Amino acid sequence: MRKKKIGIIGATGYTGSELVRILLNHPEVDIAAITSESRKGDQFAEVHPFFRGLIDQQLVSIKDIESMDLDVVFLALPHGVSMDFVKDHADKPYPVIDLSGDFRLDSPETYEAWYNKGHIYQKGFEDAVYGIPELFKEEIKDKKLIANPGCYPTSAILGLAPLVEGGMIESQVIVDSKSGITGAGVKAKAATHFPNVNDNFKAYSVKNHRHTIEIEGTLNKLSSDELKVQFTPHLLPVDRGIVSTIYSKPKTGVNTSKISEVYKDFYKDEPFIRLTDQPPAIKEVRGTNYCDIYCTYDERTDNFITISAIDNLVKGAAGQAVQNMNLLFGWDETAGLRQVPMNP
Amino acid sequence: MRKKKIGIIGATGYTGSELVRILLNHPEVDIAAITSESRKGDQFAEVHPFFRGLIDQQLVSIKDIESMDLDVVFLALPHGVSMDFVKDHADKPYPVIDLSGDFRLDSPETYEAWYNKGHIYQKGFEDAVYGIPELFKEEIKDKKLIANPGCYPTSAILGLAPLVEGGMIESQVIVDSKSGITGAGVKAKAATHFPNVNDNFKAYSVKNHRHTIEIEGTLNKLSSDELKVQFTPHLLPVDRGIVSTIYSKPKTGVNTSKISEVYKDFYKDEPFIRLTDQPPAIKEVRGTNYCDIYCTYDERTDNFITISAIDNLVKGAAGQAVQNMNLLFGWDETAGLRQVPMNP
Amino acid sequence: MRKKKIGIIGATGYTGSELVRILLNHPEVDIAAITSESRKGDQFAEVHPFFRGLIDQQLVSIKDIESMDLDVVFLALPHGVSMDFVKDHADKPYPVIDLSGDFRLDSPETYEAWYNKGHIYQKGFEDAVYGIPELFKEEIKDKKLIANPGCYPTSAILGLAPLVEGGMIESQVIVDSKSGITGAGVKAKAATHFPNVNDNFKAYSVKNHRHTIEIEGTLNKLSSDELKVQFTPHLLPVDRGIVSTIYSKPKTGVNTSKISEVYKDFYKDEPFIRLTDQPPAIKEVRGTNYCDIYCTYDERTDNFITISAIDNLVKGAAGQAVQNMNLLFGWDETAGLRQVPMNP
Amino acid sequence: MRKKKIGIIGATGYTGSELVRILLNHPEVDIAAITSESRKGDQFAEVHPFFRGLIDQQLVSIKDIESMDLDVVFLALPHGVSMDFVKDHADKPYPVIDLSGDFRLDSPETYEAWYNKGHIYQKGFEDAVYGIPELFKEEIKDKKLIANPGCYPTSAILGLAPLVEGGMIESQVIVDSKSGITGAGVKAKAATHFPNVNDNFKAYSVKNHRHTIEIEGTLNKLSSDELKVQFTPHLLPVDRGIVSTIYSKPKTGVNTSKISEVYKDFYKDEPFIRLTDQPPAIKEVRGTNYCDIYCTYDERTDNFITISAIDNLVKGAAGQAVQNMNLLFGWDETAGLRQVPMNP
Incomplete structure (x- = not known):
């Protein structure tokens, strides 16, 4: 079966690199695009040199993903930036797993009270499910917007x-x-x-x-x-x-x-x-x-x-996001997530 | 004025070495004896090599301190061992500052319940004051047994x-x-x-x-x-x-x-x-x-x-013990304790 | 194709747990036995609790492996102990990958000069290849005793x-x-x-x-x-x-x-x-x-x-041992070894 | 005897705070001025909060020190900035101990080759002594510019x-x-x-x-x-x-x-x-x-x-600077420098 095509929006932070660390060894997916506005044109392994020899992927701009026929998109963007992406791409066919805090709370009002900034996309709160699989497994399976929980x-x-x-x-x-x-x-x-x-x-x-x-x-x-x-x-x-x-x-x-x-x-x-x-x-x-x-x-x-x-960075961010993706596509919940703890 | 003669009972642990670190630069005291049953005969600086060049003191046995005319004794011994010293030296003229937990509690019964071992010296509980200067300053000044608090x-x-x-x-x-x-x-x-x-x-x-x-x-x-x-x-x-x-x-x-x-x-x-x-x-x-x-x-x-x-190791052990000594002898409470924090 | 059956001799040290960490996700092998004389009867995950939920393997004694039809054995034993195993099992059909220093040097004489102990199995030096794949790849492929290099x-x-x-x-x-x-x-x-x-x-x-x-x-x-x-x-x-x-x-x-x-x-x-x-x-x-x-x-x-x-612990021990195993069996040299660096 | 009045030029870095840590307990000196152009007006203990309760010193500007009748000045400034101070204050009566690299080398030419910047004060190289007391003790005693060595x-x-x-x-x-x-x-x-x-x-x-x-x-x-x-x-x-x-x-x-x-x-x-x-x-x-x-x-x-x-930060910077000061004033070379190592 064709592997699913993954997009990762935001390459330079820890959640971005952890997503790549996990997804590189996920049996069902290909990383089709990684975006970075500040580093576009560079190789992902130039931004994170420890990936040398493991991935050959040039960073692109968000606007380049339109033509890519992606199956799912992970947002590894800061709070306050994710909401723009979600709003702008609300009509796309792919589901979005947002690792920021932008859609985790009850309402724009609560968001504004605790994040000290306005929210631009009220409808996102209605669409989103809070992505803790152990509590909301069924709701996650048919959602298009998953608010991946905070650590x-x-x-x-x-x-x-x-x-x-x-x-x-x-x-x-x-x-x-x-x-x-x-x-x-x-x-x-x-x-x-x-x-x-x-x-x-x-x-x-x-x-x-x-x-x-x-x-x-x-x-x-x-x-x-x-x-x-x-x-x-x-x-x-x-x-x-x-x-x-x-x-x-x-x-x-x-x-x-x-x-x-x-x-x-x-x-x-x-x-x-x-x-x-x-x-x-x-x-x-x-x-x-x-x-x-x-x-x-x-x-x-x-x-x-x-x-x-x-x-x-894993259960508190990238790993849980992959777990949510596994649920979305009906795969084994542990696919790509069978790492043994690094100890010591 | 003659400096006070200090004895430190127990040389090999952290409280022992911290006491020496502090007391070496205390203006009113001389370290007259440091004991260790396991290392007696060795130099203190052989046990703790970072003291090379700073102190020339041969470790002695507890029984050697009898003849030394000490003015105060610090017990840097494990729980369960201090009580022996306190009992055996109860009639000596010098006050004892005990850094172990042996006399901090209300009664031998409470001690036995939480330390899972018997206590051999009930009278010590009556004699001791719990040595937190900020709370019991007046009681500390005329006591012969100070139970130095836990960290x-x-x-x-x-x-x-x-x-x-x-x-x-x-x-x-x-x-x-x-x-x-x-x-x-x-x-x-x-x-x-x-x-x-x-x-x-x-x-x-x-x-x-x-x-x-x-x-x-x-x-x-x-x-x-x-x-x-x-x-x-x-x-x-x-x-x-x-x-x-x-x-x-x-x-x-x-x-x-x-x-x-x-x-x-x-x-x-x-x-x-x-x-x-x-x-x-x-x-x-x-x-x-x-x-x-x-x-x-x-x-x-x-x-x-x-x-x-x-x-x-300082306010939670050796430093507080020195603060208690300062109160015992009526010195400035901060004598020997004006170190600047080591940061970074 | 049937997976190869692996034995790991020595469970309690870091090389033993790293071998398990790597081999659990190796596509061509099953861990058939892990031995420990001191902990036999215990679960491997009792010795290393971070493996809970990942492996269900009871530790056995070395003498229990005789009946197991193993395909390869890793020795995660201390220096001076490995040589006994190698000598005693020299006639077995399986190859041995020894992570200790017992067969890395030129001769028993050199061993004794630098390890300050006698060597009991001179013939091992003739049989062994020094297992750095980048230098001795061809020699490794048909050997029965691989001396896995020091870190x-x-x-x-x-x-x-x-x-x-x-x-x-x-x-x-x-x-x-x-x-x-x-x-x-x-x-x-x-x-x-x-x-x-x-x-x-x-x-x-x-x-x-x-x-x-x-x-x-x-x-x-x-x-x-x-x-x-x-x-x-x-x-x-x-x-x-x-x-x-x-x-x-x-x-x-x-x-x-x-x-x-x-x-x-x-x-x-x-x-x-x-x-x-x-x-x-x-x-x-x-x-x-x-x-x-x-x-x-x-x-x-x-x-x-x-x-x-x-x-x-990886290229300096368990990973290189797995790389040597891959060469022994003619597998892709990177099988089981495609981990992404853990950074940070 | 009147204590010597010390000026510390540059308050925000590690060498500045280490100088204060040492000099606060130095028996022969008073800290008369600490300067910071970026933080002037603030308390030193606001910049380094761990000094709360230990020092009450408001940061001043370099130009404020003119009227202070200082006895010695420490420069805790970056490379390339110290040379300005030294040049501008060459006719002042106080000696200068420069913790930067500006006057440690043989000549402006060598400086420019290795520091990739021009030097504005050639005469400083003639005036300066390289302040390693163990090697150049006699030269240090009568110099007005001491180039404190690198770490x-x-x-x-x-x-x-x-x-x-x-x-x-x-x-x-x-x-x-x-x-x-x-x-x-x-x-x-x-x-x-x-x-x-x-x-x-x-x-x-x-x-x-x-x-x-x-x-x-x-x-x-x-x-x-x-x-x-x-x-x-x-x-x-x-x-x-x-x-x-x-x-x-x-x-x-x-x-x-x-x-x-x-x-x-x-x-x-x-x-x-x-x-x-x-x-x-x-x-x-x-x-x-x-x-x-x-x-x-x-x-x-x-x-x-x-x-x-x-x-x-001590023998490699602030401590050696104080040692040089002790030599300059003919004091015991260890004055203020008898700290016991912090271990652990």
């Missing part, structure tokens, strides 16, 4: 979903997350300057990180209660990976001893969820699409503690 | 004390802490093997870390309520430093807008507390006795978020 | 081979190598304790590292001169990767301006050699079987400077 | 000086150096972006780094031969520190067995040189003004191997 939200939502959907917890949830530096993007800035990160650690965007509302909004779709999420991100001196340590309180009457059964049952058919009996570590998922989850109940304090670990 | 507890207790003593928060507190690897000690083990730590991150001892009860017990001395502490430690791929992110809920009626005033007032005379208007980072306190603290209130969720940063 | 030697020999075989350089060569910590093995020791490695750097085994003679001996097989190699290894605070910076002096009359042509010509058919026009970096080869090589001539000093980069 | 040159020159001055080695020398990232400066750029450095390693500026000529020129002042230096710098994933591994060949007839005596004798009165019997490590000198040096002779290859370690 922190993926770790938090997958960690909490069994408790929330089961109506097991009180409304206040604390998500204390720690992320590798690639989450801050490919561009050098003071916050990513090696001597500012190495052997260092700190919180940032306390109270107002925009992923807060993405987590809260998504969880509230699963819940009949109104959850409030206290989300605090921190910067780890590592390249990749997110660990989220999540605190919630059981409602009165909940059978807390069944907690591991609840998780097992909820994720029983999910190939990328691994439930662990020890707190999961970044390197156990590094380079893969796994989300490892640990949940326990503390009798002394009457709290649930859930800890999840993902690779922010 | 995590120092960061958590200093972060929460103003809220707890002011009776401002509900009884459930979450302390999510992240520590550098030196907290695991000087001895190589799988958990400290470089490829298991580098570019990695995970939680450990969820629900049952023994510092939980040290934090909870100390805070409850400051409080008329009965606090419950949910404490989760994590291992950072850094050498030194602890950041604790602490979540608490204001009681009804508390004036949350005054939060920064409460902290300023509480710590107004404390030379080692720096209140910050941004989340503090490890490298801003590295190598020093500072505890940097940030506190904010989130209106959306009605939570206080407090973040503290210390160097676990 | 440092792979980087040094591939860097120097074009100059040596061309008779272009004087007899004194300097190889200044820097390696990640996984080269020191999976077992925790003081030298691999995180605080001893992190933010640190130093040389070790100056003048007497046993890889010196492996480099020198192999190069001298390519040369009509008698080369002397000054080899200095250093420990980098990274998990994986070796960079070797190599200094040599052109013989009088050598056309130094043709240096890049010499390398291009020498490696023109080699899929895992990438010649670069900038000094190569570890992360550009991480997780892959590539060896990136840069060579330049300095007119001012009349020196060649060659810099090579490999992943010590 | 790589300090490590290379101190490592080689005993061999060079003794006329013990052949003319070709190889200096393979590895430096922490702070050597690249405080400004964020792609080369210092955390994911480009962490877990990575590579060489740069092969053949043409400008420190090559500084090393070569200085060594040739000590030598009657004409040395050629092959210098290759590499970037380590650490904050601070340089290790230089240096290869040289004994002249015929040199008594190679006396090598350690030669070093001991050469450095017998130097408080900041520590000769080691093991290859030195970065963390053994971190935060201090020490240069640790190891030298050995390899009989098998007839080479000397010398390895030196320094902290690039």
Whole structure:
């Protein structure tokens, strides 16, 4: 059978290069186009030299993809830029998987409140599905616009979903997350300057990180209660990976001893969820699409503690996007995603 | 005036070498003895070669210190070993500053419950003061046994004390802490093997870390309520430093807008507390006795978020021990402790 | 066609887990047995938990493999242990790829001089081929014992081979190598304790590292001169990767301006050699079987400077072993080895 | 006695902040002025927040220092900018210690050849002394312009000086150096972006780094031969520190067995040189003004191997500048420089 023709819009960032890393070994697809407005005409392997010898692909402009008969398009563009593409290409036959935050929230109003910028394409919110396959598998299969989740939200939502959907917890949830530096993007800035990160650690965007509302909004779709999420991100001196340590309180009457059964049952058919009996570590998922989850109940304090670990560039971005593509085309959900963790 | 003669019991670990690092440049003291049963006869600088040229001190046995007319003794011994020394030397004239956990808790019963071992010296609990100078300065000044606080507890207790003593928060507190690897000690083990730590991150001892009860017990001395502490430690791929992110809920009626005033007032005379208007980072306190603290209130969720940063080997161990010594002898509390943070 | 049945002798170290990481996605093989005397009966994924969900393989004893009709065996055993296996299984039909140093040198005498231990199987030296495919491809194809090269030697020999075989350089060569910590093995020791490695750097085994003679001996097989190699290894605070910076002096009359042509010509058919026009970096080869090589001539000093980069666990161990297996069975040399570098 | 009044020109870089870190605890000086054209009016502790509570100093403009009656001025300015200050202030009574490269070389011509820019102040070359105290102590004492050495040159020159001055080695020398990232400066750029450095390693500026000529020129002042230096710098994933591994060949007839005596004798009165019997490590000198040096002779290859370690920001910059100041004023050479290494 003919392989599907893939377009990747945006070549210079980490999500772009991770998409290529994964798709090069995907059995069902060919990379037909990679675009970059700033680097068009250059080889992809000139932008990312570690791809030398692996890919022979010249970067093109977005306008060059019109004639290419693509089957699906991944948007590896910054927030605020994706919406232009989506609006301009809404009538094209191919589905779009958008890795930015532009269509993840409920409405343009919520977007504007948390992203501090206007939104130009209200209809996108109606068309889009929030692409966490473990929660919205059926909706994803026939959509033309998939809003691929944020990295922190993926770790938090997958960690909490069994408790929330089961109506097991009180409304206040604390998500204390720690992320590798690639989450801050490919561009050098003071916050990513090696001597500012190495052997260092700190919180940032306390109270107002925009992923807060993405987590809260998504969880509230699963819940009949109104959850409030206290989300605090921190910067780890590592390249990749997110660990989220999540605190919630059981409602009165909940059978807390069944907690591991609840998780097992909820994720029983999910190939990328691994439930662990020890707190999961970044390197156990590094380079893969796994989300490892640990949940326990503390009798002394009457709290649930859930800890999840993902690779922010894979399950938190490019890998989950490929998983969504696999669903779109009806392929095995794990096609192209059977990497073994890189450890050490 | 004659300098005070110092004894350091236990030379091979990080607290021992940090004590020497600090005390070598302390204006009021001479290091008279450093003991090591396993390395006695060797030079201290053979055990820690980076001290070559800085100190000429042969390691001796504990029994050699009897004849030395010491003015104060620091115990840099493991938990469970300190108690022997304290019991055997209870009638000596010199005060003892114990850096282990042997006398930090309320009672031998609590000790046995959390340390999983028996305690041989009940009287020590009556004699000891918990050596956080910012909270118990007057009690420290005339004690003969100072239980120097644990590293995590120092960061958590200093972060929460103003809220707890002011009776401002509900009884459930979450302390999510992240520590550098030196907290695991000087001895190589799988958990400290470089490829298991580098570019990695995970939680450990969820629900049952023994510092939980040290934090909870100390805070409850400051409080008329009965606090419950949910404490989760994590291992950072850094050498030194602890950041604790602490979540608490204001009681009804508390004036949350005054939060920064409460902290300023509480710590107004404390030379080692720096209140910050941004989340503090490890490298801003590295190598020093500072505890940097940030506190904010989130209106959306009605939570206080407090973040503290210390160097676990200094304010979390050797530096605080020296601060306690300064109080014991009536010296300037900052004597020997005016190091500038090592950044980068 | 039936897949070939693979045995891996030695499960607990890094070379064992890397072999599994690579072979799990190799299209032509099945892992039929993994042995461990110390952990037999356990699941492989209990020893290396990041393999959970990827492999269901119970560890067996070496003596259990007799009945298994294996097609090839990889030895991931320590130096000094491999020789026993090779001797005891010399009459078996399957070829053996030995990742230890036991059969890499010229003779038992040389082995004893540099490894400080006796050798029990002289005949192995006659049977073995030194498994650098880029140099000895034809010899590898019909051998029953392949001595898989050391990590440092792979980087040094591939860097120097074009100059040596061309008779272009004087007899004194300097190889200044820097390696990640996984080269020191999976077992925790003081030298691999995180605080001893992190933010640190130093040389070790100056003048007497046993890889010196492996480099020198192999190069001298390519040369009509008698080369002397000054080899200095250093420990980098990274998990994986070796960079070797190599200094040599052109013989009088050598056309130094043709240096890049010499390398291009020498490696023109080699899929895992990438010649670069900038000094190569570890992360550009991480997780892959590539060896990136840069060579330049300095007119001012009349020196060649060659810099090579490999992943010590892949091209320096498990990947090269798989490459050798591919040659043994006449498969595409890159089968199972098309990983994209993990960067970042 | 009145403390000397110090001016620091340039506040925002690492050398500026290291000067303040050291000088704050120097017994003989007061920091009278710190300048910054871009940040004037701000507090120094706003630019470097880790100094909060330690220094209360408002940044001023260079033109404000005229009225300040300074006793000595440190230039922590970029190359090419220092020369303007030196020229403009040549008639001032205070001596200038320039941490840039502007006056380290022999002549404007050499400067222009290696720095690719013109020089505006030829007379400075006549006035300046190259400020390595271990080699030029007497010349430093009565100079008004001290060219503080570069970081790589300090490590290379101190490592080689005993061999060079003794006329013990052949003319070709190889200096393979590895430096922490702070050597690249405080400004964020792609080369210092955390994911480009962490877990990575590579060489740069092969053949043409400008420190090559500084090393070569200085060594040739000590030598009657004409040395050629092959210098290759590499970037380590650490904050601070340089290790230089240096290869040289004994002249015929040199008594190679006396090598350690030669070093001991050469450095017998130097408080900041520590000769080691093991290859030195970065963390053994971190935060201090020490240069640790190891030298050995390899009989098998007839080479000397010398390895030196320094902290690039201290002995390689600010610390050596303070050492030079101590010589200028006739103080104890170690005043303000008795820090214990920060390890770990």
